[in-house]
Amino acid sequence: MEAYENIKLDRERSRFEAMVDMRCPQCRQGKMFKYSNWRIDKFDDMHSNCPVCNLHFEVEPGFWYGAMFVSYGFSILILLLLGLTVYWGFGDPSIWGYILPIPVVSLLAVPFNFRMSRSVFLHLFGFVKYKPK
Numbered sequence: 001m002e003a004y005e006n007i008k009l010d011r012e013r014s015r016f017e018a019m020v021d022m023r024c025p026q027c028r029q030g031k032m033f034k035y036s037n038w039r040i041d042k043f044d045d046m047h048s049n050c051p052v053c054n055l056h057f058e059v060e061p062g063f064w065y066g067a068m069f070v071s072y073g074f075s076i077l078i079l080l081l082l083g084l085t086v087y088w089g090f091g092d093p094s095i096w097g098y099i100l101p102i103p104v105v106s107l108l109a110v111p112f113n114f115r116m117s118r119s120v121f122l123h124l125f126g127f128v129k130y131k132p133k
């Protein structure tokens, strides 16, 4: 499983591909997280170092606090899209039509938000240089 997770592509991944696929910014091969997106019980289990190039993902102490700002942005975007979907999809219901789906959608988005915000923050603000082998 581990070998499959870190399989090398015939071509190099773009920075965007590596970010969306939650891979190491230095080698763009190693996975940042130990389990797939669908393991809801272990969505936050992360490798401390890249399994391929050994980059320490938490590039400085407290680095992941910054990912909270990215997560906040994702949450706003998701809830904005939810509001627009309710407005146009359900013909502008009463206020409860907007309020009730918010906690449900927010909870469902937690694994995505957590993982993607860390990946985006590391790729954009980690200042890690890409070093292809």
Ligand SMILES: [Zn+2]
Binding pocket: 024, 025, 026, 027, 028, 029, 030, 050, 051, 052, 053, 054, 055
């Ligand atoms: Zn790596």
